Amino acid sequence: MLYTKIFELMSNNAHLTIEGLHKIINIKASMNWSISEMLKSEFKNITQVDRPIVITSTLSNxxxxxxxxxxxxxxxxxxxxxxxxxxxxxxxxxxxxxxKQHERDLKLMELLKKYLGSWTIYKDPKLPKLELKIVxxxxxxxxxxxxxxxxxxxxxxxxxxxxxxxxxxxxxxxxxxxxxxxxxxxxxxxxxxxxxxxxxxxxxx
Structure with missing residues (x-):
């Protein structure tokens, strides 16, 4: 859903303006593993956009x-x-x-744990990462x-x-x-x- 927003901005050539580029960076900061340290140094005052909430209680397929x-x-x-x-x-x-997933995807990890019924969720003490592991x-x-x-x-x-x-x-x-x-x-x-x-x-x- 966030990817689609960036696509729409680029379709309207917003990426060719400083204002539009900042909008894209703010969206990217909320996607996947966020943005690199290099981008953080190049773009100041980054404000992550709200991530869409997908409500589901089970995996249907x-x-x-x-x-x-x-x-x-x-x-x-x-x-x-x-x-x-x-x-x-x-x-x-x-x-x-x-x-492994970003810590903001805790709900997803809990859903996977519930589906398989034998997971342990570990939080990385240094990085914003979660890991589901079966050994x-x-x-x-x-x-x-x-x-x-x-x-x-x-x-x-x-x-x-x-x-x-x-x-x-x-x-x-x-x-x-x-x-x-x-x-x-x-x-x-x-x-x-x-x-x-x-x-x-x-x-x-």
């Missing part, structure tokens, strides 16, 4: 959540490199499913994986999810407690998220 996670979610693997007394191999492997393995195998088997993710996020599921299977088998299994998990992890080579995927797409 699970594909909406799948689409949202395709853009905003993260499937990753934490391998504790310090020695762990709780495992025979000395390293702990943990799957994590996370979504409990039983919640991952009984809630998260079945959900995304029924509601497919889009794009490269689906590839990360499939690799994530491979690691979940290895953990279920107990392979993460062996040197060979741990090494296999390390290899899978290294090719996920920022480590993924997208050339073949983009050509196929």
């Amino acid at each position: 699970p594909n909406r959540l799948a689409g949202f996670v395709s853009g905003e979610g993260c499937f990753d693997i934490d391998i504790d490199i310090s020695k762990s007394k709780s495992t025979s191999i000395g390293h702990r492997v943990q799957l994590r499913f996370r979504i 409990k393995f039983s919640n991952i195998t009984k809630i998260i994986i079945p959900f995304f088997e029924r509601n497919l993710l889009l794009g490269v996020k689906q590839l990360d999810y499939l690799d994530w599921c491979k690691v979940a299977n290895l953990i279920s088998e107990g392979s993460h407690l062996t040197k060979e299994g741990l090494e296999q998990i390390r290899i899978i992890k290294s090719g996920m998220n920022k480590g993924r080579k997208l050339t073949k995927f983009l050509i196929a797409w």
Whole structure:
């Protein structure tokens, strides 16, 4: 809705005037992660516009959540490199499913928590960020994986999810407690998220 306001201003060439540009900056300051420090230094007296309130109490379509996670979610693997007394191999492997949003989207995060029923919402102590995170393995195998088997993710996020599921299977088998299994998990992890080579995927797409 805020994006549409900027579009309307630009359609009327308001961005070509100082006054119109300030209006656009004020709107942008209320969008996404706000504006950069560079813009703040260039434009003084920025006044954020009011964000439209969308009132809803539930997610009517699970594909909406799948689409949202395709853009905003993260499937990753934490391998504790310090020695762990709780495992025979000395390293702990943990799957994590996370979504991060600006703190002003608390209502959205609470809605997601209510929908899946097993979230913890964390507030960043230094930044205006919130994070929904699931790390409990039983919640991952009984809630998260079945959900995304029924509601497919889009794009490269689906590839990360499939690799994530491979690691979940290895953990279920107990392979993460062996040197060979741990090494296999390390290899899978290294090719996920920022480590993924997208050339073949983009050509196929």
